[in-house]
Amino acid sequence: MTAQHEVGRRLAEHLRREAPDRAPTWVLESALEIIETTPQRRGLLRLPWRFPSMNPFARYATIAVTAVIVLAGAVALATGGHVPQIGGQIGASPTPSASPSPTPSPAPTASPAAVDPTSVADGLITAWNTGDAANASSLYAGLAPVLDFAIDTPVDGGAFTDEASTLAGIKTRMTAWQAGGSVLTRTGTVLTQGPYAVFPVKWTSTTGTYDGMELIRISTAGLVVQHLLFGVTSTTGTSATVNGTTLIDSLLTAQNGSDGNAASALFAATAKGFVFQDSMLVNVVPDKSHFVNAIGNGTATGESRTGNVLTQGRFLAFPFSAANGRGFQIIELDPTGKIQYIWHAIWSNLPATSPPASGG
């Protein structure tokens, strides 16, 4: 017992030393922002449940009532929503209905559990890895059309925020960690990977109308906890051409760049014309490793891009993996398909080094 007490004393001291004094300010701010648009749950029926004051009779009564409700629900489901009448038919006879076919009904043609990585489920959402994608409708439902926030945490020292562009046809470029008062329009396909989802988006703010991508991170509770917008205002249209493929608001699918379709051409372009450099990665938000950003050209190391490509105007979103995690790579092109900017979003703060081989 003395040994246990000693362990307890050491542990208590250790935990007090290790406990952080303060939570990062964004945790509270972001939670309160979400709460602004989150309704409270107000149950219609407030039954006691596992309270100390609950006597055995109440507990058994609650269980019995719940069982009856569940049973009735199961019966209703089994009968196609028609609850059988109890005690025979009373009053008017039921309307005649079509007699059931004597032949057995055909088996379902598709199983929703089997998700092809290249399939577009629900017409809106593409699952990259099985199980990553939530229901697209719920993703859209979680996003307010008007975001009431101010641009903060300037990306890379503010160089990317409302930056005047020297590129022909592009007036301004915006990267917003959060955007204030902008009205966003989200349509089309959602590409998901892990806790991230990318939406093609257009939005209007006081500085203009932008085309681009919206990257969101979804918390474990299914709530949108972070936004990142990428976009440009343009005077010469919103499309770009890569290797003869005009990109405009489309979803291109590919598997390992070998199926010969338009996405493969993009991947090939990525290999030939786009060059990346891991050393360009910088933290967008100090002390947060979820989003890293890259700009410029260099030599790719340890990066791979497979799967689906989401395009919107001059933006491409690739699911990608690198030595330090998985995530999205969002690329902005000029009208001729030349790469201008690259953003990465990953969710690992592990250093970009390989672990040592086991066994020495």
Place this chain on the structure above:
Amino acid sequence: LHAELVKRAQRGDREAFAALAIGCVDRLHAIARLILRDADLAQDATQDALIQAWRDLPTLREVDRFDAWLHRIIVRCCTDVAKRRRRWRQSITALPVEPAAPDRTAALAERDQLENGLRRLTSAQQTILVLHFYLDLAPSELAEALDIPVGTAKSRLHYAVEALRAALAADERRPTGVVQEGRSA
């Protein structure tokens, strides 16, 4: 004042809830950090807990039990986050812990030893140790926070301490200067 804020927040007063959240966010974050042992995941769990607390606050029947109710929520959020972590990180290999250098101070060695010991426990054991030894929750309060019977809470706490003690003892028996498994000399 605290109870009044809870009542107002239950009726949908967001300012009242913000005042409550300001008062508890650091504590929730510390609990999550100690349970999950990961800064990013702890932030996610804290945020989730605040949002869940707002959503479910009208269902809280006894306003004076707000803190205990919050503890239950943060524990549940930590469990959820930990489950998600296991799924997401299947393709990411964690780097091994660096071996202890021989010139470390006693304080650092004590820290490493306890951290190593805690890592060998189950998440349920880690959670109950944090709640008891950091928050000073009594067995009845542990039972409420973990949604388990009091007897189970006492038993789990006992075995968690015993498991930690055994892990520390095993660590102390290990000769110093040995390179960790999987590392070349």
